[in-house]
Amino acid sequence: MSGAHLIDLRSDTVTKPTPAMRRAMAEAEVGDDVYGEDPTVNRLEQRAAEMVGKQAALFVPTGTMGNTIGIKVNTNHGEEVLCDDRAHILDWELSMTAWFSGCLVRAVPSADGVLRWRDIEPHLRASGPHNAPTSLVHLEHPHNMGGGTLYPLEEIDTICERAHERGVRVHMDGARLFNAVAASGLPASRIAANVDTVMFCLSKGLAAPVGSMLAGAPEAMERGRLYRKRLGGGMRQAGVLAAAGLIALEEMPKRLCEDHSNAKFLAEGLAKLPVVCIDPGKVVTNIVIFDMARSSLAPEQLTAEAQARGLLLAGVGGTRIRLVTHVDVTRADCERALEVLGSLLGG
Numbered sequence: 001m002s003g004a005h006l007i008d009l010r011s012d013t014v015t016k017p018t019p020a021m022r023r024a025m026a027e028a029e030v031g032d033d034v035y036g037e038d039p040t041v042n043r044l045e046q047r048a049a050e051m052v053g054k055q056a057a058l059f060v061p062t063g064t065m066g067n068t069i070g071i072k073v074n075t076n077h078g079e080e081v082l083c084d085d086r087a088h089i090l091d092w093e094l095s096m097t098a099w100f101s102g103c104l105v106r107a108v109p110s111a112d113g114v115l116r117w118r119d120i121e122p123h124l125r126a127s128g129p130h131n132a133p134t135s136l137v138h139l140e141h142p143h144n145m146g147g148g149t150l151y152p153l154e155e156i157d158t159i160c161e162r163a164h165e166r167g168v169r170v171h172m173d174g175a176r177l178f179n180a181v182a183a184s185g186l187p188a189s190r191i192a193a194n195v196d197t198v199m200f201c202l203s204k205g206l207a208a209p210v211g212s213m214l215a216g217a218p219e220a221m222e223r224g225r226l227y228r229k230r231l232g233g234g235m236r237q238a239g240v241l242a243a244a245g246l247i248a249l250e251e252m253p254k255r256l257c258e259d260h261s262n263a264k265f266l267a268e269g270l271a272k273l274p275v276v277c278i279d280p281g282k283v284v285t286n287i288v289i290f291d292m293a294r295s296s297l298a299p300e301q302l303t304a305e306a307q308a309r310g311l312l313l314a315g316v317g318g319t320r321i322r323l324v325t326h327v328d329v330t331r332a333d334c335e336r337a338l339e340v341l342g343s344l345l346g347g
């Protein structure tokens with residue numbers, strides 16, 4: 001039995017800072033970052049930029065703010081942003097693209113959240129008497145609601161190349177970019193080589209308590225700094241957070257493959273349950289989404305019953321349930337999670 005130990009598979013955002021992070025936070029050298037004088041934030045921004053192969057980066061409190069600023073620096077009011085129809089910016093960010101950037105989101109149907117150039121091209125709009133021009137293509141990689149799915153590298157490159165030929169920019173929502181790195185074996189700098197801006201979170205699988213990074217060209221990040229201030233994200237002695245972020249960046253990516261193998265283990269176990277619909281072959285990072293439409297239980301009943309047994313899951317709309325593996329979940333926890341789900345879903 002799990003005793004008092006809760007197995008929390010709702011999200012990798014629940015990860016707590018490691019002991020090394022807490023020590024680094026306590027000892028961080030700090031200054032006023034609004035004046036650009038926090039040495040730890042400056043180091044984190046430099047290191048993050050280097051790792052994703054961009055010239056500059058900006059430390060922001062959340063991924064939502066990183067995407068909001070990323071979209072803002074790549075667009076003008078009244079233009080269109082093209083993304084897939086299950087994008088995080090569309091469903092989970094309070095319409096910030098409309099609210100802050102004044103742009104219309106054009107959502108394009110996709111398979112598992114992954115767009116192809118052939119899906120994108122027919123929806124691009126040129127400026128005209130009736131059209132708002134498309135100025136940005138937005139790619140989510142890995143794709144959260146798609147089940148942690150990945151774009152093939154060639155497709156990212158093709159999309160960037162073709163979009164740029166038309167003067168359209170590309171922003172990557174790489175909230176879990178380092179999961180894509182672990183799954184593909186490609187360096188972050190290669191994955192993001194051709195996008196104009198990339199956002200990734202330190203606060204998810206990398207286990208930092210707070211923070212995300214936006215990276216891109218120096219002029220874009222310069223303007224981004226002002227938008228960050230407007231949004232209330234100009235933090236002062238943020239070095240205490242950046243110190244944890246540096247450890248997240250340097251130490252945590254190398255263990256993400258463990259989370260991926262746990263996710264695969266969960267997916268394979270779930271696939272054996274007759275009422276569960278899932279293709280374990282599609283689970284390549286740390287997100288497992290299954291459909292329980294064939295179960296007599298309602299999704300809310302499943303999550304409540306699982307919680308009563310010490311297992312936390314997230315309903316993600318309709319009859320879909322999401323499990324996310326992370327540093328605070330062991331293989332034994334996953335075995336226990338399968339036992340609980342097996343008993344509830346009539347395994």
Ligand SMILES: *Cc1c(COP(=O)(O)O)cnc(C)c1O
Pocket residue numbers: 061062063064065067088089140143144173175176201203212
């Ligand atoms: C978590 C997440 C974000 C940002 O989330 P915050 O909670 O604002 O940090 C952005 N995009 C995707 C795909 C995410 O999963």
